[in-house]
Amino acid sequence: MDLKLSQCFIAVDDHDKALAFYRDVLGLEVRNDVGFEGMRWVTLGSPLQPDVEIVLEPPDASPDASPADKQAMVELLAKGILRGVIFSTTDCDALYERVRASGAEVLQEPTDQPWGARDCAFRDPAGNLLRFKERPAA
DSSP: OOOOOOOOEEEEHHHHHHHHIIITTOOOOEEEEEEEEEEEEEEETTTTTTTEEEEOOOOTTTTSSSSHHHHHHHHHHHHSSSOOEEOOOOOOOHHHHHHHHTTTTEEEEEEOOOTOEEEEEOTTTTTTTTEEEEEEOO
C-alpha cells in the first residue's frame, strides 16, 4: 500500500498575517488562495515537498460543527492551545535567528534534546505552536 501525507490544517484568525509569516519568514510557497462564503483557505508548501500542503483555514471552518463548537475553536485558538506542526530543517540555529528576527514569539531557543534532535519552538501569528527540528548528522 502506498500511503503518504497530503495535507494538514492549521487554524488562523488572520490570513494576511499568517501569509506574511509562513510565506515571507519561513519561505513556503503559496499554492492556492480561495475565498468562499466569507471564508478563506490558503494552501502553502515547501518547494522541497511538492506533494505535501499546509492549509491555513479559519478556526470555525468546519461545516459540521455546531455554533457552540465553532465558538470553542475560536476561543481555543485565541488562547494559543491548539496544536501546530513540526518542521524539519538542516540548520536549526539559522532558522531560529530568522524566525526570531521576524518578531515571532519564542517558546524555546535551539536545544539539544535527549532523543538526538536539536529543536526550537515559536508561536505563529495566530498562537499555534510550531517546532523546528534538526536531526543529528548520521
